Amino acid sequence: MHNLLDLKEKIHFMTLEVIRQLESVKRIIRNPDPQVADRVKNRDDLIDNYKAVIENICFSRIHGHHYLTREEADFVRAVNIISNNLERISDFAVNILGQLNHLHDMKTMQSYRYRHYFQQITISLELVVQGLFNRDHELALRICKSEFIVDKLFKKSFRQILEDLHSADNKSDLITCLFIFRYLERMGDSMLNIGEAIIFSVFGEKLKIHQYHALMENLGSMDNELSFEEIGFESIWESRSGCRIGKIMDSGQRNGQAVLFKEGRIEKIAREKANIEKWKSIFPSLVPRIISYSQNSKNASMLMDFLQGCSVQDTVLSRDRESMDNAAFILKETLSIIWHDTLENTAVKPDFISQMIQRLDDVIMIHPEFNFSDFDNSLSRPLPEKLLQILSKIETELSSPFSVFIHGDFNTNNILYNQKNQQIYFIDLHRSRYGDYVQDISVFLVSNYRMPVFYPDVRRAINKINKTIFCFANQFAAENSDKTFHARLALGLIRSFYTSTRFELNRELSRSMYNRSLQLAQLLLAHQGKPWRDFSVPRNIFDYP
Known part of the structure; x- marks a missing residue:
């Protein structure tokens, strides 16, 4: 890193x-x-200048003409993060100075353990340069640990001051001391950010300290235990669930088997683990093998086999019609096996409208005009609340005569297609359960429709795979005497079309999904009083535009 000496x-x-x-x-x-x-x-002004200069150097290096290696680019980004947090620590120091002016008696401050705060933060600051320059993750962890120690100090000071406030005469001084300790506690937060920045410079990926510990714990449970320096970590897949997902490889083996690391809230990860084990008993080759699992009071994590393949979404967008047709065929075969093997003669009620109501505020926040005020029906013009009440009532009249084990979040990016092995895989399985297969079908159809791609040939491909899966599900319904399939599918599509608009800022596409939810609602309301077995979802509802 000779060119980064300055x-x-x-x-x-x-x-x-x-x-x-x-x-x-x-x-x-x-x-x-x-x-x-x-x-x-005066020194605060100097530190501000350092921060500005460092920021300029960082951006000029990243956007300059000289090529940076991945390691150099990570170092530059880490330095920028560290300089921002050093500047914050200096600002907090100045803020403490301002608070000291409000103390009537400086001995009040001295009666508390303020020296321990300064000692912990200073010792950690003295490790920053060595940890950063030597790419030493052990020192980075010691820096991160200072935040936890400072937090404990603050909790103790906080409790002590609250207790002293009951009997002390100098209450204003005690409150001022509390403000000062709060600034010291925020310095600890900045030290955590600095430590995590050094971990990033070593690792090449941003990991929170609890994610790092979870990763190391899971790696330690593997038979071929890898050290921190021997692994490569690559974040993959966008996740709206708040989970951290990464691909881990042995950097010393070019063709070594990769594994998948997933970390998140304990309820979600534990549920997914249980569901994967359930899927393993149903269709062993469909889901990844769990290699290790660990949890603490709040979070859980696991290592799984990394499944090779492209998502069905990417397959559709690839413009390779043969691959798409083959993926659709294998998906139909896979669903047919799952549905037949897990079918239980237990009727199940849909719950699409309650799901829709839960997400209503999120949609309105992004698209305030999507409030059903433009709902138009020759029979009535109900208010939004009334419309949802009517749809909820319709929903109570419907049920699937059987239940099957469903994916639960059947978006096309949660289905992988391995062309070489002619295999479909399911991922992101925390919502799997026994339920109405229409839930999966409606989510799948809308996840295709909402792709913000408008090339005519790609849209034709999207329409084609939607019609293929729709016809397959329709045939399955007929073979199994599911007479309200279309009515439930309409409710599922209303839910998915409407709630998907919260992820889409393209006005034309989001309006198109909203209009389709309105159209289906109008058709359902118009059909009230007639047998639901006679209701039919329009075949062109999946066509865009």
């Missing part, structure tokens, strides 16, 4: 200035001195 020098000096800043504030608490206070304020 950046190394600047971040080194900036770190030293912040350490001096903390030493000066600590000295003022011990022995107030106006001259030292002036130096703190």
Whole structure:
């Protein structure tokens, strides 16, 4: 990193200035001195300048003409994050200085363990340069740990001050001390950010400290235990669930088997683990093998086999019609096996409208005009609440005569197609359960429709795969005497078309989905009083435009 020497020098000096800043504030608490206070304020300007210079260097390096290796680019990004947090620590030091002016008696501050805060933060700051320059993740972890220690100190100070407030005469001084400790606690937060930035510079991916620990714990349980330095981590797949998903490889083996790391809230990960085990008993080759699982009080994580293949969404967008047709055929065969093997003669009620109501506010926040105020029906013009009540009533009249084990979140990016092995895989399975297969079909159809791609040939391909899966599901319904399939599908499509608009800012596409939900609602309301077995979903409802 010879071409980054100026950046190394600047971040080194900036770190030293912040350490001096903390030493000066600590000295003022011990022995107030106006001259030292002036130096703190002047040094803050210097630190601000360092931050501005470092930011300019970082952006000029990233967008400059000189090629940066991945390692150099990660270092530059880490330095930018670190400089921002060093500047925050300096600002907090100045804020503490301002609070000290409100203390009537400096001894009030000295009666609490303020030195421990400064000691912990200063020791960690002294590790920053070495940890960053040497790409030392052990030092990075020690820096991160300081945040947890400072948090514990703050909780103890907080409880002590609250207790003292009951009997103390100098209540205003105690409150001022609490503000000061709060600034010190926020310095700890910045130290955590700095430690995680160093981990990023080593690892090449942004990991929260709890995600790092979860990853290391899972890797440690593998038979071929890998060290931190031996692995490559690559974030994959966008996730709206809040889970962290990454592909892990042994960097020493070019063709080594990759594994998938997934970390998130314990309820979601534990549920997915249980569902994968259930799927394994039904269709073993359909889902990944769980290699390891760990959890703590809030979060859980697991390592799974990395399944090779493209999502059905990517297959449709590839313009390879033969691959798409083959993927659709294998998907039909797979669903047919699942539905026949898991079919239970237990009627199940749909719950599409309740799902829709749960997401109503999210839709209105993005598209305030999608409030059903333009609902038009020759029979009535109900208000939004009334319309949903009517649809809910219709829903109570419908049921599937049987249940099957469903995916639960059957978007096309949760279905993988392996062309070489002629295999379909399911992923992201935390919502799997026994239920109405129409739930999966309606989600699948709309997830295709909502793709923001408008090339005529691609739209024809999307329309084709939707018609293929629709006809397949329709035939399955007929073979199994499901006489309200179309009515339930209409409700499922209303739900999916409407709620999908919250992810789409393209006005034409979002309006098209909204209009289709209105159209289907109008058809259902118009059919009230007639046998639901006679209701039919229009075949062109999936066609765009």
